[in-house]
Amino acid sequence: MGVIHQQLALDEVTPGMVLADNLLDAQGQILLPKGAELSEQMLESLRRHDISSLRIFMGELSEEEAAAQRAYLQSRLTRLFRNSDGEDANGLLQNYVRKFRLGEQP
Incomplete structure:
Protein backbone atom coordinates (compact mmCIF):
# COMPACT_ATOMS: atom_id res chain seq x y z
CA MET A 1 0.00 0.00 0.00
CA GLY A 2 1.05 3.60 -0.56
CA VAL A 3 1.26 6.40 1.92
CA ILE A 4 -0.34 9.80 2.01
CA HIS A 5 1.91 12.70 2.91
CA GLN A 6 1.55 16.45 2.79
CA GLN A 7 3.95 19.38 2.82
CA LEU A 8 2.90 21.61 5.72
CA ALA A 9 4.17 24.99 6.86
CA LEU A 10 5.98 24.65 10.18
CA ASP A 11 3.25 26.76 11.84
CA GLU A 12 0.68 24.12 10.80
CA VAL A 13 2.65 21.20 12.28
CA THR A 14 1.61 20.05 15.74
CA PRO A 15 3.34 17.81 18.29
CA GLY A 16 2.65 14.14 17.61
CA MET A 17 2.79 14.41 13.82
CA VAL A 18 5.24 12.09 12.03
CA LEU A 19 7.87 13.02 9.43
CA ALA A 20 7.34 11.39 6.02
CA ASP A 21 10.97 11.90 4.91
CA ASN A 22 14.36 12.50 6.47
CA LEU A 23 14.75 16.18 7.33
CA LEU A 24 18.10 17.45 6.07
CA ASP A 25 20.01 20.64 6.81
CA ALA A 26 21.70 22.77 4.14
CA GLN A 27 24.79 20.53 4.22
CA GLY A 28 22.76 17.34 3.74
CA GLN A 29 23.08 16.16 7.33
CA ILE A 30 20.02 14.47 8.85
CA LEU A 31 18.38 16.72 11.43
CA LEU A 32 15.51 14.29 12.05
CA PRO A 33 14.96 10.82 10.55
CA LYS A 34 11.94 9.70 8.57
CA GLY A 35 9.27 8.43 10.96
CA ALA A 36 10.26 10.73 13.84
CA GLU A 37 7.31 11.76 15.99
CA LEU A 38 7.58 15.52 16.45
CA SER A 39 7.56 17.09 19.91
CA GLU A 40 7.16 20.74 20.88
CA GLN A 41 10.90 20.91 21.64
CA MET A 42 11.71 19.57 18.16
CA LEU A 43 9.41 22.13 16.55
CA GLU A 44 11.08 24.96 18.49
CA SER A 45 14.49 23.70 17.39
CA LEU A 46 13.32 23.59 13.76
CA ARG A 47 12.12 27.20 14.03
CA ARG A 48 15.61 28.18 15.26
CA HIS A 49 17.09 26.36 12.23
CA ASP A 50 14.82 28.43 9.92
CA ILE A 51 12.93 25.36 8.68
CA SER A 52 9.79 26.66 6.99
CA SER A 53 7.92 23.46 6.09
CA LEU A 54 7.92 19.71 6.66
CA ARG A 55 6.65 16.69 4.75
CA ILE A 56 4.24 14.99 7.17
CA PHE A 57 2.86 11.43 7.10
CA MET A 58 -0.94 11.62 6.87
CA GLY A 59 -1.93 7.94 6.59
CA GLU A 60 -1.93 4.99 4.23
CA LEU A 61 -3.85 4.40 1.02
CA SER A 62 -6.32 1.55 0.87
Missing part, protein backbone atom coordinates in the same frame (compact mmCIF):
# COMPACT_ATOMS: atom_id res chain seq x y z
CA GLU A 63 -5.70 -1.23 -1.67
CA GLU A 64 -8.27 0.36 -4.00
CA GLU A 65 -6.77 3.85 -3.65
CA ALA A 66 -3.25 2.50 -4.27
CA ALA A 67 -4.43 0.63 -7.38
CA ALA A 68 -6.20 3.75 -8.68
CA GLN A 69 -3.12 5.87 -8.07
CA ARG A 70 -0.90 3.33 -9.83
CA ALA A 71 -3.27 3.20 -12.84
CA TYR A 72 -3.36 7.00 -13.00
CA LEU A 73 0.45 7.25 -12.91
CA GLN A 74 0.80 4.57 -15.59
CA SER A 75 -1.66 6.39 -17.86
CA ARG A 76 0.21 9.69 -17.33
CA LEU A 77 3.52 8.05 -18.22
CA THR A 78 2.00 6.45 -21.32
CA ARG A 79 0.75 9.85 -22.43
CA LEU A 80 4.03 11.63 -21.65
CA PHE A 81 6.05 9.09 -23.61
CA ARG A 82 3.49 8.42 -26.35
CA ASN A 83 5.99 9.25 -29.14
CA SER A 84 8.70 6.96 -27.80
CA ASP A 85 9.21 3.58 -29.44
CA GLY A 86 10.92 2.26 -26.32
CA GLU A 87 14.19 1.60 -28.12
CA ASP A 88 15.79 5.04 -27.92
CA ALA A 89 16.96 7.26 -25.05
CA ASN A 90 13.33 8.24 -24.43
CA GLY A 91 12.45 4.60 -23.84
CA LEU A 92 15.26 4.29 -21.33
CA LEU A 93 14.13 7.48 -19.60
CA GLN A 94 10.54 6.23 -19.57
CA ASN A 95 11.66 3.02 -17.87
CA TYR A 96 13.58 4.91 -15.16
CA VAL A 97 10.75 7.38 -14.56
CA ARG A 98 8.18 4.55 -14.39
CA LYS A 99 10.25 2.65 -11.82
CA PHE A 100 10.77 5.80 -9.75
CA ARG A 101 7.15 6.98 -9.84
CA LEU A 102 5.69 3.53 -9.17
CA GLY A 103 8.23 2.65 -6.48
CA GLU A 104 9.68 -0.32 -8.38
CA GLN A 105 13.22 -1.59 -7.92
CA PRO A 106 15.69 -0.52 -10.66
Whole structure:
Protein backbone atom coordinates (compact mmCIF):
# COMPACT_ATOMS: atom_id res chain seq x y z
CA MET A 1 0.00 0.00 0.00
CA GLY A 2 1.05 3.60 -0.56
CA VAL A 3 1.26 6.40 1.92
CA ILE A 4 -0.34 9.80 2.01
CA HIS A 5 1.91 12.70 2.91
CA GLN A 6 1.55 16.45 2.79
CA GLN A 7 3.95 19.38 2.82
CA LEU A 8 2.90 21.61 5.72
CA ALA A 9 4.17 24.99 6.86
CA LEU A 10 5.98 24.65 10.18
CA ASP A 11 3.25 26.76 11.84
CA GLU A 12 0.68 24.12 10.80
CA VAL A 13 2.65 21.20 12.28
CA THR A 14 1.61 20.05 15.74
CA PRO A 15 3.34 17.81 18.29
CA GLY A 16 2.65 14.14 17.61
CA MET A 17 2.79 14.41 13.82
CA VAL A 18 5.24 12.09 12.03
CA LEU A 19 7.87 13.02 9.43
CA ALA A 20 7.34 11.39 6.02
CA ASP A 21 10.97 11.90 4.91
CA ASN A 22 14.36 12.50 6.47
CA LEU A 23 14.75 16.18 7.33
CA LEU A 24 18.10 17.45 6.07
CA ASP A 25 20.01 20.64 6.81
CA ALA A 26 21.70 22.77 4.14
CA GLN A 27 24.79 20.53 4.22
CA GLY A 28 22.76 17.34 3.74
CA GLN A 29 23.08 16.16 7.33
CA ILE A 30 20.02 14.47 8.85
CA LEU A 31 18.38 16.72 11.43
CA LEU A 32 15.51 14.29 12.05
CA PRO A 33 14.96 10.82 10.55
CA LYS A 34 11.94 9.70 8.57
CA GLY A 35 9.27 8.43 10.96
CA ALA A 36 10.26 10.73 13.84
CA GLU A 37 7.31 11.76 15.99
CA LEU A 38 7.58 15.52 16.45
CA SER A 39 7.56 17.09 19.91
CA GLU A 40 7.16 20.74 20.88
CA GLN A 41 10.90 20.91 21.64
CA MET A 42 11.71 19.57 18.16
CA LEU A 43 9.41 22.13 16.55
CA GLU A 44 11.08 24.96 18.49
CA SER A 45 14.49 23.70 17.39
CA LEU A 46 13.32 23.59 13.76
CA ARG A 47 12.12 27.20 14.03
CA ARG A 48 15.61 28.18 15.26
CA HIS A 49 17.09 26.36 12.23
CA ASP A 50 14.82 28.43 9.92
CA ILE A 51 12.93 25.36 8.68
CA SER A 52 9.79 26.66 6.99
CA SER A 53 7.92 23.46 6.09
CA LEU A 54 7.92 19.71 6.66
CA ARG A 55 6.65 16.69 4.75
CA ILE A 56 4.24 14.99 7.17
CA PHE A 57 2.86 11.43 7.10
CA MET A 58 -0.94 11.62 6.87
CA GLY A 59 -1.93 7.94 6.59
CA GLU A 60 -1.93 4.99 4.23
CA LEU A 61 -3.85 4.40 1.02
CA SER A 62 -6.32 1.55 0.87
CA GLU A 63 -5.70 -1.23 -1.67
CA GLU A 64 -8.27 0.36 -4.00
CA GLU A 65 -6.77 3.85 -3.65
CA ALA A 66 -3.25 2.50 -4.27
CA ALA A 67 -4.43 0.63 -7.38
CA ALA A 68 -6.20 3.75 -8.68
CA GLN A 69 -3.12 5.87 -8.07
CA ARG A 70 -0.90 3.33 -9.83
CA ALA A 71 -3.27 3.20 -12.84
CA TYR A 72 -3.36 7.00 -13.00
CA LEU A 73 0.45 7.25 -12.91
CA GLN A 74 0.80 4.57 -15.59
CA SER A 75 -1.66 6.39 -17.86
CA ARG A 76 0.21 9.69 -17.33
CA LEU A 77 3.52 8.05 -18.22
CA THR A 78 2.00 6.45 -21.32
CA ARG A 79 0.75 9.85 -22.43
CA LEU A 80 4.03 11.63 -21.65
CA PHE A 81 6.05 9.09 -23.61
CA ARG A 82 3.49 8.42 -26.35
CA ASN A 83 5.99 9.25 -29.14
CA SER A 84 8.70 6.96 -27.80
CA ASP A 85 9.21 3.58 -29.44
CA GLY A 86 10.92 2.26 -26.32
CA GLU A 87 14.19 1.60 -28.12
CA ASP A 88 15.79 5.04 -27.92
CA ALA A 89 16.96 7.26 -25.05
CA ASN A 90 13.33 8.24 -24.43
CA GLY A 91 12.45 4.60 -23.84
CA LEU A 92 15.26 4.29 -21.33
CA LEU A 93 14.13 7.48 -19.60
CA GLN A 94 10.54 6.23 -19.57
CA ASN A 95 11.66 3.02 -17.87
CA TYR A 96 13.58 4.91 -15.16
CA VAL A 97 10.75 7.38 -14.56
CA ARG A 98 8.18 4.55 -14.39
CA LYS A 99 10.25 2.65 -11.82
CA PHE A 100 10.77 5.80 -9.75
CA ARG A 101 7.15 6.98 -9.84
CA LEU A 102 5.69 3.53 -9.17
CA GLY A 103 8.23 2.65 -6.48
CA GLU A 104 9.68 -0.32 -8.38
CA GLN A 105 13.22 -1.59 -7.92
CA PRO A 106 15.69 -0.52 -10.66
